[in-house]
Amino acid sequence: MHTDSSFTFVLFGGTGDLSMRKILPALYEAHRAGMLAASGKIVAIARHEEDRGHYLQWVNEHVKTHVSKSGVDEDAWSSFLDRIEYVKLDLGRAEDFVMLRDAMQDLPGTRVFYLATGPSLFVPICRALASVGLNENARIVLEKPLGYDLRSSNAINDAVGEIFAEEQIYRIDHYLGKEPVQNLLALRFGNALFEPLWRRDWVESIQITIAEELGVEARGDFYDNTGALRDMVQNHLLQLLSIVAMEPPHSMDSDSVRDEKLRVLRALKPVDPRDISKLAVRGQYHAGVIRGTSVPAYATEPGVKPDSTTETFVALKVEIENWRWAGVPFFLRTGKRLADRVAEIVVNFRPVPHSALGAPALRAGANRLVIRLQPNETIRLYCLAKKPGEGMNLSSVHLDLAFDQFFKEGQMEAYQRLLLDVINGRLALFVRRDEQEAAWKWVEPILNEWAASGKPKPYAAGTWGPAAASAMLAQHGTCWLEEEN
Incomplete structure (x- = not known):
């Protein structure tokens, strides 16, 4: 590097x-x-x-x-x-x-x-x-953010593209520089263990969460004109989804990787405006308590309009219409003033088709892979094992890859890796224009519907968002990871 x-x-x-x-x-x-x-x-x-x-x-x-x-x-x-x-x-x-x-x-x-x-x-x-x-x-x-919607994004890209060639333009998304995201590629494409399971036959659902404890801080004026869907979903979350769901690239050169990500974005099931209430939850935080400290409602933050309908929370159900992922729900979630600061990808594998060991082996989520991006960068594989003692009693155990313990050299921060890539002319971890356009096209029906509809659902600061986000998963017989116990 x-x-x-x-x-x-x-x-x-x-x-x-x-x-x-x-x-x-x-x-x-x-x-x-x-x-x-x-x-x-x-x-x-x-x-x-x-x-x-x-x-x-x-x-x-x-x-x-x-x-x-x-x-x-x-x-x-x-x-x-x-x-x-x-x-x-x-x-x-x-x-x-x-x-x-x-x-x-x-x-x-x-x-x-x-x-x-x-x-x-x-x-x-x-x-x-x-x-x-x-x-x-x-x-x-x-x-980021590059534009306010598809039209404004295209206007910026058109104007910049008249001055700089596409191979000169580096659209940065710092989540793509995080060590666990790089290790996800290594895990999938460098090992024979996971790739055969990385498909609809063996995966029941996938969750991607980027949660923040902080509010809008000093960015109220910016955020009130942006919202969580623009700020987080159309770039960070959809980029992480494309990394999780992409096909193996021909090589790790920039266009091979980005071509596969683009195929995922173009395969996202289009959003029918009539179904948005079933597929998308938007919320706005009210006053609450985080780690023992009272925090104000979003509408009273500096720079925010008192009657604002801007969302500070989004949960989505997304489907990918291709052979690998057809029918597998991807649940995306992001929000401010939530119960904890965490960014993670959760791959829930299907339970065994028949259990001679009792009901625990058939429980949803008994086998799962959790890729933690922050605050502690780890990859954890959950599986079932026999408890010590008499009888065949099963309990969940996990295998850990804790980077700071396994690799003695210091980890490279996301921005450090990406800045070195820019200086060295490596584009693989940067967003190409056609990727960005595909992401904006997919979120635009939601943006338009929310602009025309009522207020977001309230949730208390320090919780995990509106109850409707949990209900959306419950309809599929699952729940967000932190709600399991």
């Missing part, structure tokens, strides 16, 4: 929350591990700080707290800061981009432009870069 050659990494939104929490910490970790070419440079772009000295002071204050648990190596930190240049830039001033071009003339290697900004700035920045010739032989990274 070391960078192969020199680079200049240009970070728009250099004082923003994403840069402070994720991007600069990830680049620091790669630097400390010796993964960045020695001559590589980071150019931060912002309009707030007056000069490089003030910017580095800002970085010292806001980035150090977000590096790994092992803390900051002061020597490595000092040499990391030596990599950083700073350009104060007003996006509305064409002459500032001339100044940026001049500042970059003597900087080395591959040029990467990371747009850690709002999507409304993507096109103006790209056009301004092109006006001074900085789009040539460069790579552009676009953060």
